[in-house]
Amino acid sequence: MNTQIDASNFLRSLRDRFAPTLYIAGTSLLLIGTIVTAKSDFSALLWTTVSGLGMVALTIGFLLRFQTVFLVLWGSWIGKLATLAYSALAAVVAIIPAKHIVGDALQLQPTDFPITLGLWTLC
Numbered sequence: 001m002n003t004q005i006d007a008s009n010f011l012r013s014l015r016d017r018f019a020p021t022l023y024i025a026g027t028s029l030l031l032i033g034t035i036v037t038a039k040s041d042f043s044a045l046l047w048t049t050v051s052g053l054g055m056v057a058l059t060i061g062f063l064l065r066f067q068t069v070f071l072v073l074w075g076s077w078i079g080k081l082a083t084l085a086y087s088a089l090a091a092v093v094a095i096i097p098a099k100h101i102v103g104d105a106l107q108l109q110p111t112d113f114p115i116t117l118g119l120w121t122l123c
Contacts, residue, residue, distance in 0.1 A: 015064050015065075015067075018061075018064060019061045019062075019064045019065040020061070021061075022057045022058065022060050022061030022064070023057075023058060023061045025054075025057045026053075026054045026055065026056070026057030026058035026059075026061060027054070027058070028054070029050055029051070029053050029054030029057065030050075030051055030054035030055070030058075032050060033046075033047050033050030033051045033054060034047075034051070036050075
């Protein structure tokens with residue numbers, strides 16, 4: 001039993017040390033990507049790659065930090081309701097880039113393809 005508690009404490013301390021490192025790395029990558037591409041003639045691929053890595057680092061740090069809070073909230077009906085509301089809001093916001101993806105890919109009006117738009121929104 002003590003080994004299980006020790007392992008849990010070790011993982012918790014590792015998570016608490018690793019999350020701020022990911023925050024710093026993600027913020028640094030976003031700043032570096034923005035400053036370097038604004039000052040020079042780098043391609044959009046470089047900016048997208050560096051910024052994408054920064055966003056991934058920030059996201060992983062956030063998930064590591066708030067994993068236990070999310071699990072506690074998910075156990076209550078208020079947490080489930082909040083998650084449902086957030087998911088609905090995210091789906092509404094995600095439809096904007098989905099319209100552009102469908103319109104660019106098909107070279108047609110995206111409003112003519114509501115099912116395709118719905119599938120891209122879920123992706």
